[in-house]
Amino acid sequence: MELRTLVNVMLGSLQPMLIVWGPSQTTLYNDGYAEMCGKRHPAAFGKPFGELWHDIWDQVEPIISAAYAGQGTSMDDIEFVMHRNGVPEETHFAFSYTPVRDPWGTVLGMFCACTEQTSTVAARNAERTLRERFEQVFELSPGGIAMLTGPNHVFEYANEVYYSMIGSGRDIIGKTVAEAVSEVVRQGYIDILDRVYQTGEPFVAKNLRIELNRGTAGEKQDRVIDLAYQPMVEDDGKVIGILVQAIDVTELRAEEEKQAQLSHELGHRLKNQLAMVQAIASQTLRNSTDLASARVRLSDRIAVLSAAHDTILLGGMGASTVTQLVDKMTSLHDDPANPRITVTGTNIKVGSRPSLSLSLILHELATNAVKYGALSLPDGRVNIQWKIAGPKSDRFELIWTETGGPPVQQPEGPGSGLRLINAGLNGTADSTVAFTFQPSGLTFRIDADLQGFQQEH
Structure with missing residues (x-):
């Protein structure tokens, strides 16, 4: 039954x-x-x-x-x-x-x-596996990712990068954005989230400035972020949440700005260099008696310009010192075993453009001393002194003195070397040069405003 x-x-x-x-x-x-x-x-x-x-x-x-x-x-x-x-x-x-x-x-x-x-x-296991894979992808993402649900934007998920961006000590899961990251409310980010949730239209922006309370003490930090709010939509078109993607580009943008400044500075310096090369070439060719001598003098002057540029680079930040420039000149024109050039001066910084001019001037003076002046005789000597001068200590002064050479006579007319020297220090607002031709030896003096002498251009 x-x-x-x-x-x-x-x-x-x-x-x-x-x-x-x-x-x-x-x-x-x-x-x-x-x-x-x-x-x-x-x-x-x-x-x-x-x-x-x-x-x-x-x-x-x-x-x-x-x-x-x-x-x-x-x-x-x-x-x-x-x-x-x-x-x-x-x-x-x-x-x-x-x-x-x-x-x-x-x-x-x-x-x-x-x-x-x-x-x-x-199907349930496949969905869980897919979710775990997505979470793994999110965790491996170089940017911060968070999932917000509902009209109040409740945190459902956030990867480690996102925690790092907003401050790793925060407890955000299950809380609204306004509760968990309250400082963004007054900055208008909740309003943006509301618009995305209500309209279903994504929000994407780069280089947004945001203030975040980061660190263990919650100190305020200004950051720059690339941000995207993407609506999460069901099959019927209803928005159920927002996917947040954010990349902290603060250091990257700072580096880009630095590179832009360096590029601008490099272009500016290159123009100055080309202008000086052009001036040197024009002056040398105009005052040379033949092509062979012009070639030698032009090659020497450009070599000095190159050496001066190296000195500037080694000085860092586009500047060098008078000591470096003088040492470069003496290494070329003096004998370490029997030195005949004495130097006295403080370690004064020189801007890039005056550095190049001063290097060329020192080279011209040394070249003339070897050919016609004190260094052309065994007992000849050169003394170089420089200092910060003037009642207000706002002037640069350098004096070149030759002794023990052949009797000095004032040249009948300025050659290309004297013209280059008489041009003074490029980049300064007020510089003067003066020659004194005495039988006992040549004296050269250069005087320039200290601010222009040390300023970067």
């Missing part, structure tokens, strides 16, 4: 159902359960339950034994690795094993209603 009733119920149900009956645990099932048996149907019908599920019997036997002992079992999700189609496959089921008794309470068998959830669990 009991079996007939259960069979009628089982056959009339669309849900997979199973009856295990009698001491031999004979298996009866409907069409829904037959699909779950795979290739073991129809051979399994009417056979012992242990033969149907022999490959998972170690998991099933305790449950069926409990049912025959009068104890029901219900599970929402149990995992088996079955071979029902000849190959191992992971399967998932929800079921209940209910003991079936006769009127006197004796267990006659077991009735089971079940549902296979393999595809549902697989």
